[in-house]
Amino acid sequence: MGSKDLKFNSKTIHGGQKPDKAYGAVMPPIYQTSTYAQSTPGGHKGFEYSRSANPTRTALENSLASIEYGQFGLAFASGLAAMDAVIKLLNPGDEVISTNDLYGGSYRLFSQIFEKYGITFHFIGMQDPNKIEAYINDKTKLIWVETPTNPMMNIIDIKAVSQLAKKHAILLAVDNTFATPYLQRPLDLGADIVMHSATKYLGGHSDVVVGGLVVKEEALAQKLYFIQNASGAVCGPMDSFLVLRGIKTLHVRMQRHCENGEAIANYLANHPKIEKVYWPGFEDHPNHDIAKEQMNGFGGMISFITKGGSYKDAIKIVEKLQLFTLAESLGGVESLAGHPASMTHASIPKEEREKSGVIDALIRLSVGIEDKDDLIADLEQAIG
Ligand code: P1T
Secondary structure (H helix, E strand, C coil), X not given: CCHHHCCXXXXXXXXXXXXXXXXCCCCCCCCCCCECCCCCCCCCCCCCEXXXXXXXXXXXXXXXXXXXCCCEEEEECCHHHHHHHHHCCCXXXXXXXXXXXXXXXXXXXXXXXXXXXXXXXXXXCCCCHHHCHHHCCCCEEEEEEECCCCCCCCCCCHHHHHHHHHHCCCEEEEXXXXXXXXXXXXXXXXXXXXXXXXXXXXXXXXXXXXXXXXXXXXXHHHHHHHHHHHHCCECCHHHHHHHXXXXXXXXXXXXXXXXXXXXXHHHHHCCCCEEEEECCCCCCCCCHXXXXXXXXXXXXXXXXXXCCCCHHHHHHHHHHCCXXXXXXXXXXXXXXXXXXXXXXXXCCCHHHXXXXXXXXXXXXXXXXXXXXXXXXXXXXXXXX
């Protein structure tokens, strides 16, 4: 049975993987080497220098391609390094349309690094895909979608955006970090590129910083491999191993993240001191129907604000939490809490970030896989 025929819950463990050729090791060994012996110039066993390729990284890249239902995977030193490679497909004068509600570091990469090389970014709300077309012109080369969005949990209709992108021959890239392929498969919905901060759910244990890309088309893959090797922000062998190990339990972890996420979203929604909870599983979420259609569940990321909440109130709550650790990042087995305005999204100017709802009172939770009753008890003592 080829790994292409496997169901998702088997792909996470076996997809793109074979026992190691040398001794049959079931887990890919950590090939901690920069270079490989050659018998004559060019006479090697498929690997010549670890920036170009390394067997442990190749194992991760094959796994990424398999779980995202693509053909080609690429692993980078971080999620932002993966995004950097995508934008390097473009030329000065090109334009990108990006969602305006996205990870602060993604916004910073686009606006503070690539704008100065002559690439223009239009940051817009994409909940209504019909609003995108007005920004398309003959210079538009890429649409950048993050869904669910970080941190407002907006949902963007990947299929509708992909139809638009195809109509105008524009590339569509989807940051699938929050959903993971357990919940959402952008390539199947028409995207050209899937991007991951594998630092999050794919790694799953908050012990590594890694990025990934997956594509279906060989010509696009070759361009990205060229950039990966020529720019050099590759994922190291030890980090590749850690993400591979994480992916093997992705499906069981995600199932629990979803269960705990639902319990906590409902607990917060019924709390008398809570004003608003942002979670796509609620029937009154503005894009709940799209979420239901394009996702297999709603995940463990939740944002909320308290009634009459202020910056001070939000800080008080995140400081009081004990089982939820106050920290950047998300997607690990342990629950984390964050204050986007001063942490993950501080690099977006206040005026810009408030347009998409990232106000000072907003708190973001990454719900882990601990016992949900303990998590709720922790929120109870912190919110009061
Ligand atoms: O941190 P890095 O692996 O470089 O990935 C960047 C990134 C890209 N896309 C999304 C949706 C992300 O959430 C991130 C990183 N985000 C955090 C560190 C955070 O706490 O939101």
